[in-house]
Amino acid sequence: MRFLSSLLLAALIVEQVLGEYGMAHFSDWGNSKGKDYCIFFNSQWARLPQDLSKATRLQTYDLTSSVLCSPSDVPEGGFPNSIPMVMRGNCTFYEKVRLAQINGAKGLLIVSKDRLTPPSGNKSQYEEIGIPVALLSYKDMLDISKTFGEKRQVAMYAPNEPVVDYNMVLIFLMAVGTVALGGYWAGSRDIKKRYMKHKRDDGAEKQDEETVDVTPIMICVFVVMCCSMLVLLYFFYDQLVYMTIATFCLASAVSLYSCLWPFVRRIPFGKCRIPENNLPYCHKRPQVRMLILSAFCIGVSVTWGVFRNEDQWAWILQDALGIAFCLYMLKTIRLPTFKACTLLLVVLFVYDVFFVFITPLLTKSGESIMVEVAAGPSDSSTHEKLPMVLKVPRLNSSPLVLCDRPFSLLGFGDILVPGLLVAYCHRFDILMQTSQIYFLACTIGYGIGLLITFVALTLMQMGQPALLYLVPCTLLTSLAVALWRKELPLFWTGSGFVPPPIIMEQINCTQTPGPSTDEPPSNPEPATSETNNQREDPTPATQEEVPHLTDASNT
Template identity: 60%
Template structure:
């Protein structure tokens, strides 16, 4: 659930600062917009321009302009008090060759009037306030800058990476579910599941709608609830995924001494305690540094993948009929909130995309953590706040329930994992289709629209071929 989208805060470029006349400098990330600027040169080997540091001013009126103007120089000013257009208009009228605006907020260009865009003939770029402090530290009063924009595709390996992560999670969770089913049957344990009625499924879909609408209207408050929930439940999934590996390590098998600590009264193995501390530490570190786009996304993806795999092992769908009803209902939910809601929102953006990436009107920089996120892995990603490719955990977990059901059904009919492999192939094809449509349409897509039909349609022919369609559809008490 959520949606598959490319979260773009603008086109990123590079500002190479150096002391006036010096050859060596330092690169900083800038946010540029073709609507506001002429395209900067493509390579750093271009002539540099002297900088006029006016960062003590916001450049909103003629009184802020120096007496001699900015003739032949790039002006540096602070954001605020007036529109970007007013700032760049003043700079251009007073001879500036470009304008750099430092801002404390995210490097996002606002909407503006098209006719105003066409009037601007000098480059305009945004830099972070943290970079301003760094520039003041490293360079003297007289400095120069070269602006350029590497000619790179929007998406390099990020699509491949998120594909591997998503499919790997589905394969891992589905395989784990089948192995657990096989072990239970070998041990003679009865595998009970309750049939999911249409009423229960309708309630699940309705609850998803309610939560999403609450998030949309009360995002600044609800987002913290989801962050806390993610921090509490994700380390459980990580622990459950790592324990089967750790338990095979013949180290730390001694039990903790007798104690009165509530969670240690049962005297668990030392390795269990250490693993629990490790998993909790990963969650805490992510919680503290979650907004550091340079590396926090790695921890978020690890926690999210582990939690999804654990849930796929834990939850047991009773039949293909239940899977179809659940996935069909949530497919409709996904499509409605991505394709239909833009007609009802003031911004014209879908509710799903707004919630997944954070509403533009939100006063907080927080993002919902229930997504896999991978940055655009290109040159500027080394030091920029990258645009992210987002895939909701629901788009892994929900089709993954069908994949897990298929592997358990393989165990039931003693098939050589044919249902499992067919469903994984279907999920992979559906994910590729969703990526293709994201890149072609340049907009968020309801991933379940592609994942659900493909996963179902790839597994059903196997049941027909093996003459097991009725058993596959009903499942019943066997699963």
Template identity: 50%
Template structure:
């Protein structure tokens, strides 16, 4: 796959992955002798739940899954006073259901879903007086609850508190810093190869290697960000089709990236150097086996991509290779292009995360809606799910653009499946391009890797700052909001302190101009000396 196909996938690399707030429905029988827990999803900005069922208030459950509760005529004659009402999802807005339940003096609304557990998200601008807790629960859990506990059931909602620090954050930190540092170092080695005089035998191969690199100019950067905006909007409206395109492209791109990474290492292995003819080309046997291995790994990920228990390991390996190959292949020509790229992508994130909620119907940002996928809100499509005869085991496709590490200290929420700490590929690649430029600048100016080292340290500091804000605010953070200022500011300070800002800003263009000026100057000196000699 060519560079254009790889660049198209980069459009999605900085999408945040948004996860619904998860909690527990604690159900007990009428004499409190038997109890069971069930997973729920709720909107933490709408409802605050206690951290344990010991502090929760119990209400008698009223099972109304045979009705919609979309009009006051659906309220049974016995009333809903002081009850936890269970109704079906669909037909009308969940906020309309909650308003009817609250006006009927109900204390809790549970929405039974046959399509998994969606994320409650709607525009509450016209429901300021709505205070009743709203949560989604699986339809199958409600049916099994009565079989296990009888008809007289009391329920309470709670959400176990997350630990202040989870070791998965440390793993994410190590993966991201390692990938950025190694990608930058690899880009520097590539720069050294380009600067090394090539012999006549290596001239053709060296020219081919240079063609593999893609240089971003300032104009290319601006066009790239515009395409990002267009593609994000297309994903917002056509997610259920385009997600499979993204999965296919990632499968191909990650296989090629892994091949490029491992083939660079295989050059130091003295076995398998014999060549065979394939498609009228002479290819080393070890590269054929390596290509087959990389394709097999990528295909395995595609087949088992929704198996949370172990497939995250394969996705992370492919993701690391993908990021490394991008950082090495995409080249920023100068610091000016780096500032434009990182600055525009930062504005891009801020706009689509914080500004677009003012324009969408449900009050959610476009970035959140795309990241959450169709499982984010079943009400969005307006379809009716009550006619499904049994709970369908639907697995919603997710964009494969994150490093995923299971939360190691989140055992209380195992009812809701594995929970992951996530970091988008873009939070590695975008600052990594600046780190790679710093490394190449060190190589060209013999700066003893000072730009590379300090920019990598700045990236590490930005990641730590991201985790600190995450723990303080207890909500997902756009990492670029902290990584971009840290890396750009540090690089600028180093350039100013070394009085190399002009060189650093103009990059290779400055070197070419300087070499041209020197050549012209030398020619003028020779001409003057010749004239004086005559």
């Protein structure tokens, strides 16, 4: 379970990161037709017009042989009414744009060979600078040099995006569907393990994994590990990102096998076993269909690992593996009481808010640690991203599709953490015979919280801690249902299943031998007395007949 816990830790640090992307429309001098290229800018320096027709076309000054860090890099005459193109490096963004503005430039394009990051500064620098500054990729700069002549012009603008992209609808359906399916499966599986004996094939290996009950001490240790891992990734991203990718490949293969096996075991083919051997993991002679399924799951995981950066189709495999991973975690990790649910969700709520909104005040760059790790540090040499997200490509026709933000993302932690509460609600529904009212209410609360998260992302245009909205919506909804049904004490402690009266009557009747017994009862009075004593003192019956969600060994 350690590698699964590590994956869950990594899932909690992934948030959706929104940058300020725009377009640079290049064309030959005097020709309105041209080509758009993606730029990454910071509106705190200067805002860009929303329409190309309102953008000013200015001549470019190719200074890509320089980094523009000192006055000696400025050519004679400066950059009057033009937009210089310089290389990134050796000094801050502020020093570059200040030199450009002093020497008459109307904007600045910084060519970057690394990942595009927003040009940052402090409040006083933002107030001093009045021209736009944006980053352009080195690959696009080479294409511009080949496509257009020396006398070329550029117009920078930031087109509006649709308020809602259809890919957000797909992410919403995948997230809510995973939470609902995982919670329902986990609750049903847990109750079945308590009250039924599983029928297994003769000699078959144990296919259902044991559940792990989360205790308050485990929650505290888990949160400390979350904080430690996030900080380590912030300082040692390049060294740890490949370890996270490899761990995800292993965990997703195991999870996919666990999710597909209940369907494969219904297939009447492949039940024969392999011959006796001394091979690792095969000495128990597994069934042929088990080996085929294992090979398939490993193949899917390895395929994603090799082609993970293929944006056109690799996201489908990542989403499939991610959903399987979330389902596996939801049915393996179990919160035994609503008290444990509240403790876990509240602590992670504080964790999420702290690392998104508070850490910018503590870092030199002014960026939050969580956003930096989720997007990949700007100085990273690997250009890899953590795989702990559901991702769907953009489906609108905005020009910004050209930019390095073609996907909408949702971290696994925003699915797993509320999903554990949904699973607990379903178990409680089954024990209390409440027609799944807790399960449905908590699932609807999760959907509402996710919608609020998307609205906040759209309005604020910055990364949001999703648990800030998901935790109150799920916790308060479950709490309200328990108060309304007057079951809060039972819901809080995870107990409360009381057998119907007819079942209790049958149990009392069986304690006195019936007339069909061959031998008459030797001493009927003590039996009657014992029965009456049990009815007068319900404490022993209550302890034996009322199971507790937290005590699996007594069932």
